[in-house]
Structures are given as structure tokens and as C-alpha cells.
Amino acid sequence: MAKRKxxxxxxxxxxxxxxxxxxxxxxxxxxxxxxxxxxxxxxxxIALTYVLLSFTPLRHTIKGYPSKMxxxxxxxxxxxxxxxxxxxxxxxxQVGNIQRIITGQEPISMESLAYSEDSVNVLDxxxxxxxxxxxxxxxxxxxEEQFNxxxxxIKINQIEGLHFFTPVKGIITEGYNKAIDHPYIxxxxxxxxxxxxxxDGTVISAGWNxxxxxxxxxxxxxxxxxxxxxxxxxxxxxxxxxxxGSPIAIVGNTGRLSTGTHLHFELWHEGEAIDPTxxxxx
Numbered sequence: 141m142a143k144r145k146x147x148x149x150x151x152x153x154x155x156x157x158x159x160x161x162x163x164x165x166x167x168x169x170x171x172x173x174x175x176x177x178x179x180x181x182x183x184x185x186i187a188l189t190y191v192l193l194s195f196t197p198l199r200h201t202i203k204g205y206p207s208k209m210x211x212x213x214x215x216x217x218x219x220x221x222x223x224x225x226x227x228x229x230x231x232x233x234q235v236g237n238i239q240r241i242i243t244g245q246e247p248i249s250m251e252s253l254a255y256s257e258d259s260v261n262v263l264d265x266x267x268x269x270x271x272x273x274x275x276x277x278x279x280x281x282x283x284e285e286q287f288n289x290x291x292x293x294i295k296i297n298q299i300e301g302l303h304f305f306t307p308v309k310g311i312i313t314e315g316y317n318k319a320i321d322h323p324y325i326x327x328x329x330x331x332x333x334x335x336x337x338x339x340d341g342t343v344i345s346a347g348w349n350x351x352x353x354x355x356x357x358x359x360x361x362x363x364x365x366x367x368x369x370x371x372x373x374x375x376x377x378x379x380x381x382x383x384x385g386s387p388i389a390i391v392g393n394t395g396r397l398s399t400g401t402h403l404h405f406e407l408w409h410e411g412e413a414i415d416p417t418x419x420x421x422x
Contacts, residue, residue, distance in 0.1 A: 299362050299409065304338045304420040305385040307368065308403045312422055316415040323413035324367075324406040327422065331372070331401045335389040337382040338366050338407075338420065346374050352404065353394025358382060362409070369404035370395050 151174065155165040192198050240246065310329030314322065337358055344365075345357035352369040356376060359365055372392025382388055393401045407416040416422075 305336055307338055307405050308333055308335050325416055327403045329391045333391040334387045335368050335391055335403055336385050337388050339384045341382055343376045343378055343380045346378050351395050351397045356389055365408040367406035370398040
């Protein structure tokens with residue numbers, strides 16, 4: 141007796157009318173064919189999605205994808221950078237020519253430099269000279285600043301041993317710089333963050349100012365005064381005694397001079413502003 145040939149597992153896909161139960165569509169197929177059809181449909185969908193997101197304006201709807209304006213801005217910035225590099229090269233050449241004149245040498249003309257095969261090397265050479273001169277100037281300024289800091293530390297050594305509490309948890313966006321009329325620091329912090337007193341003390345001023353918003357000042361021992369500006373809300377009043385680390389205000393963005401949610405913090409000693417970062421860890 142001959143063996144009966146085994147046929148593939150067949151299935152039938154049928155679509156019936158809901159009310160009359162009439163057969164609207166019927167198709168016999170196999171599991172392999174159905175699987176291959178599903179895979180093909182999925183691949184076609186993926187391919188169409190890729191084409192739409194790669195070659196049509198829909199790609200700009202993807203979060204993080206650069207827009208046409210962003211790309212144009214990047215190109216414009218690159219052109220500006222190239223222009224600035226050329227300007228710096230010319231400055232470097234001028235500085236080099238001044239040094240050549242001082243030492244009795246002939247200056248290099250722009251015409252000869254434009255047609256010289258070694259023009260790139262000449263510009264690199266004078267860039268190096270310019271950078272060296274700039275480094276010398278920077279070192280002199282740095283040495284002078286370090287001397288001033290050393291003098292300031294000697295002057296206020298009576299508060300070196302104090303334990304200061306950090307006024308607010310955040311990031312310093314602008315540091316202390318007395319030379320450019322910025323004898324304080326700005327600390328960016330999340331809205332609603334608490335502001336804390338850096339030391340034990342007494343509130344000597346608390347209220348509203350059109351420029352600095354809600355501002356509070358605290359008198360501490362050793363002739364120290366701390367000032368906290370642009371607050372959203374003040375938690376203490378004039379005359380209140382506060383302890384180090386106790387909440388005194390809420391970070392805000394009040395006052396005409398405020399440009400964002402942050403704490404404007406000042407530290408004064410004997411009537412002179414000092415750098416808070418010398419004594420407080422932020």
C-alpha cells in the first residue's frame with residue numbers, strides 16, 4: 141500500500157458579513173505563505189517610514205533633528221569662524237612685523253605673503269609669537285590676581301575657621317569679579333528651592349526692592365553681612381534670629397535686574413565685598 145503524501149497545513153482566511161453571514165472574501169493559504177506575507181508587509185511599512193522620515197519634511201518632526209534654520213545658523217557660524225581666523229592671522233602678522241621692525245629687520249609685505257609658497261608657515265610662525273605674547277600677559281595678570289587674593293586672605297583671616305553653610309544648591313552662572321563691578325555671585329537653582337542662612341545671625345533687612353526683588357540681609361559675627369536677592373518669597377522678618385542652615389527665603393526671579401530664576405548672593409566683611417567661594421563650597 142503506497143504511503144499517502146503529506147500535504148502542508150492549510151488555513152483559510154474568510155471575511156463574512158456580520159448580519160447575513162454571507163461570505164465576502166475567502167482565501168485558502170498555508171502558514172508559510174501567511175508568515176511570508178506578514179513579514180513582507182512589515183518590511184514595506186518600515187521602508188516607507190524610512191523614506192518618509194529621510195526624504196520629506198516629516199523628518200523635522202523628530203525631536204532633536206536639526207531644522208533648516210539650525211543648519212543655516214551652523215553654516216553662518218562656520219563662515220564667521222573662518223573670517224575670525226583670517227583676522228587673527230592678520231593680527232599675528234602685524235605683531236610679527238612690529239617685532240621685525242624693532243629688531244631692525246624688513247617687515248613682510250602682504251603682497252609677498254599672498255604669493256609666497258611658505259605663507260602658511262609664516263602665518264603659523266606669527267600665530268605662535270602672538271600666542272606667546274598673550275600667554276605672558278595672561279601669566280602676569282594671573283600672578284597679580286593671586287597676589288591680590290593672598291592679600292585679601294591675610295586681611296580676613298579672622299573668619300578662616302568659620303563653618304559656612306551653602307546658601308542654595310545650584311550652579312554658579314557668574315562668579316565674583318570685583319574688577320568688572322561684579323562683587324558677588326549668581327547661583328542658578330530650581331524654582332521653589334529653599335535659601336539658607338550661611339551662619340548664625342540676625343535679620344537686619346527684609347523686604348521688596350524694584351531692582352532686586354525680595355531681598356534679605358543678615359548680620360553675623362566677625363563683622364560679616366550676607367545678602368540674598370531676587371527671592372520669590374521671604375521666610376524671615378527684620379529682627380528675627382536665624383541659625384546656620386535654616387531656611388530664610390525661596391529662590392525666585394523677582395526684581396527688574398533679574399534675568400532668570402537664581403540667587404544673587406553677596407558676602408561683606410567690614411564694609412568690603414569678598415569672594416564667597418573662598419570660604420563656601422558650592
